[in-house]
Each structure stands twice: as structure tokens, then as C-alpha cells.
Amino acid sequence: MSRFFSDKFKALTPYTPGEQPRERRYIKLNTNESPFPPSPRAVAAASEAAKNVQLYSDPTARALNEAMAALLGVEADEILFTNGSDEVLNFAFGAFCDDTCPAVFPDITYGFYPVFAEYNRVPYKVIPLKDDLTIDPADYYGGGHTVFIANPNAPTGIPLTRAQIEGILKANPDNVVVVDEAYVDFGAESSVPLMREYDNLLVTGTFSKSRSMAGARLGFGVGCKTLIQDLNTIKYATNPYNVNAMTMAAGVGALADEAYTRRNCRTVVQNREYTAEKLRAMGFELTDSRANFVFARHPKMDGGEIYRRLKERGILVRHFDAPRIDQFNRITIGTQDDMDALLAALKTISEELL
Numbered sequence: 001m002s003r004f005f006s007d008k009f010k011a012l013t014p015y016t017p018g019e020q021p022r023e024r025r026y027i028k029l030n031t032n033e034s035p036f037p038p039s040p041r042a043v044a045a046a047s048e049a050a051k052n053v054q055l056y057s058d059p060t061a062r063a064l065n066e067a068m069a070a071l072l073g074v075e076a077d078e079i080l081f082t083n084g085s086d087e088v089l090n091f092a093f094g095a096f097c098d099d100t101c102p103a104v105f106p107d108i109t110y111g112f113y114p115v116f117a118e119y120n121r122v123p124y125k126v127i128p129l130k131d132d133l134t135i136d137p138a139d140y141y142g143g144g145h146t147v148f149i150a151n152p153n154a155p156t157g158i159p160l161t162r163a164q165i166e167g168i169l170k171a172n173p174d175n176v177v178v179v180d181e182a183y184v185d186f187g188a189e190s191s192v193p194l195m196r197e198y199d200n201l202l203v204t205g206t207f208s209k210s211r212s213m214a215g216a217r218l219g220f221g222v223g224c225k226t227l228i229q230d231l232n233t234i235k236y237a238t239n240p241y242n243v244n245a246m247t248m249a250a251g252v253g254a255l256a257d258e259a260y261t262r263r264n265c266r267t268v269v270q271n272r273e274y275t276a277e278k279l280r281a282m283g284f285e286l287t288d289s290r291a292n293f294v295f296a297r298h299p300k301m302d303g304g305e306i307y308r309r310l311k312e313r314g315i316l317v318r319h320f321d322a323p324r325i326d327q328f329n330r331i332t333i334g335t336q337d338d339m340d341a342l343l344a345a346l347k348t349i350s351e352e353l354l
């Protein structure tokens with residue numbers, strides 16, 4: 001820390017992203033990226049756009065907003081595109097939380113939420129998941145907080161139903177409920193249709209997972225016009241050109257190829273079910289994940305040890321040292337070959353450890 005660093009950030013603990021090793025080739029099952037390349041239409045559109053980057057990108061992201069609005073059945077001005085969904089989440093903490101309206105989220109969820117709260121200098125409260133690692137929606141009823149729920153939750157992958165989300169919305173008429181749908185395309189119910197009835201709903205989404213664009217950084221928020229206006233105020237106060245021209249074009253290209261996205265999601269779901277079944281047969285216990293990862297522990301093998309031994313064998317998964325989940329590993333679903341390599345490595349490891 002330099003002697004110039006502002007006091008207001010001295011206590012800030014930044015988010016620790018998953019490892020992105022460059023020194024050796026791993027089978028990367030640690031950051032929930034897609035195992036598939038982006039749609040060829042996204043790639044072609046991005047390279048075409050690269051020819052014109054002497055110009056600023058469109059701050060209104062009009063083409064993208066229109067394409068996404070058509071897909072979701074909402075109006076273009078009910079959407080805001082951002083630099084990954086991390087950015088819209090950060091904006092939401094800034095826009096909708098303060099001392100009189102703290103944030104609330106589960107104790108086990110996306111690790112960036114407490115960081116966003118601290119960065120925006122807003123108080124927050126965490127509510128423990130139930131013993132089975134599920135969220136009890138009633139815990140979020142009417143507490144005078146801005147609610148942040150990842151649905152499906154991370155790193156458990158466990159979803160709430162749309163009806164359960166609606167219960168939370170109904171019980172918080174005077175507070176915003178942010179539903180982070182980063183993983184929704186792998187088998188959970190989107191809450192976007194509830195937007196018509198609830199002006200307190202903000203749904204966030206990303207192109208990082210189902211649309212294979214993690215490195216392009218494209219996310220979005222969907223909500224009623226006035227909520228989106230508030231987020232735009234923050235965007236235009238910080239970075240009006242937050243989405244670059246290549247990414248914007250790639251996003252439009254990806255949306256023009258929904259069949260490709262749907263096909264990849266189906267494959268990931270199939271590979272997830274295949275992997276879950278094999279892991280259970282090996283004695284692992286898994287949450288009922290509807291995301292592009294599984295969350296698994298073994299009653300007789302230490303979670304950290306499994307993580308280390310997989311890494312030695314060239315397979316990276318995500319291990320969290322947090323209480324209650326330190327015996328689990330979060331394993332991103334890759335191709336069938338990736339999953340077979342994982343299962344073979346786990347078989348060897350269990351022969352060593354059991």
C-alpha cells in the first residue's frame with residue numbers, strides 16, 4: 001500500500017478471482033467458463049467491429065439492447081448492458097443500498113457481494129443458508145434491505161423457483177430485489193417474466209457462461225425503466241463507454257445464433273448429469289446443481305486434499321476455504337473428455353487416499 005492510498009479503501013479486501021494459470025496447460029474446471037468457443041457469428045462480428053475502433057463504442061448499446069429485448073420479450077429501455085455482470089451488480093450496490101437500506105444476501109453465495117458492499121461503503125447483513133445449503137425465501141421477507149440472490153446460487157448451484165422469488169418480491173414492495181441469473185441457462189427458471197408486475201425486481205445476466213464470452217466481458221441488467229435509469233446514472237457518472245465495440249458486436253452476433261447457445265447448454269446439462277451420476281457412484285455427495293458446475297464433497301476424503309491432488313494431475317477445480325463448505329469442491333462442467341479425465345483422476349486419488 002502506498003502512503004497515498006485513501007483511508008476510505010484501506011480496509012477493503014478485494015475479490016480473489018479463480019486461478020487463471022499461464023505456466024502450464026490445465027483442464028480448467030475452476031471458473032465456470034464454457035468449454036465451447038463463442039458462436040462463429042460472434043467472432044465474425046467482433047473482428048468486423050475491430051476495423052472501426054478509432055471510434056468510441058455506442059454508449060447506448062442500441063443494437064444489443066434491441067436484440068436482447070426481442071429475445072426476452074421486454075422493451076429496449078428495460079435493459080442495461082455492462083462490462084460483465086459484475087459491473088451491473090456493482091452499480092446496483094451503489095444505486096440501491098445505503099445506511100438506511102443495507103444489502104442482504106446469504107452467507108454462502110457469490111464472493112463478490114461483500115466486496116461490492118464494502119467498495120460502495122454500504123452496510124450489509126448475511127443470512128446463513130439452511131443446513132442443507134438451500135436458501136429459505138422467508139428469511140428475505142420484508143427486512144428493509146436490498147436483497148441480492150444468485151439464482152441458481154453459487155457455489156451450490158441450487159435454484160429457487162420463480163414462485164419463491166415472487167414471494168420475496170411480494171414481501172419487499174419497498175425494496176429492490178436483485179436476482180443474479182449468471183447460471184440460469186443451465187436449468188433454472190428465469191424471473192424476467194415477473195418484471196411486468198414488480199417494479200422492485202432487477203434481474204442480472206451474463207454472456208460469460210452460456211454464451212462462451214467470459215473474456216469479452218458482457219453482462220446486463222433487466223428491470224423496469226426507472227430502475228434502469230438509476231443504473232444508467234451511475235454508468236454515465238463513471239464510464240459511459242463501458243462495453244467496447246468488439247464485445248458489443250460479438251454480443252449481437254451471439255444473440256443471432258441462439259440455437260448454438262441452446263445446443264451448448266443442453267450438452268453442458270447432459271455432461272453435468274453424467275458427471276453427477278459417476279461422482280455419486282464413487283461415494284461423493286453433491287448438491288442438486290442446476291448450474292454449469294457441480295458442488296461435491298466426499299465423506300472420507302478431505303476437500304482441500306482432493307483439490308491439490310487434482311491440480312498436480314493438471315486438473316483445476318475451485319476449493320473455498322470458507323467454513324461449512326471447506327470440504328466441497330466446485331467443479332465446472334466441461335466437455336465429455338474433460339469430465340472423463342476428471343473422473344479418472346478422482347478414481348486414482350481415491351485409490352491413494354482410501
Ligand code: PMP
Pocket residue numbers: 083084085086087110150153154180182205206207208214217218219
Ligand atoms: N454472478 C455470479 C453468481 C457469478 O458466479 C459470476 C461469475 N464469476 C458473476 C455474477 C459475474 O460474471 P461476469 O462478470 O463474468 O458476468
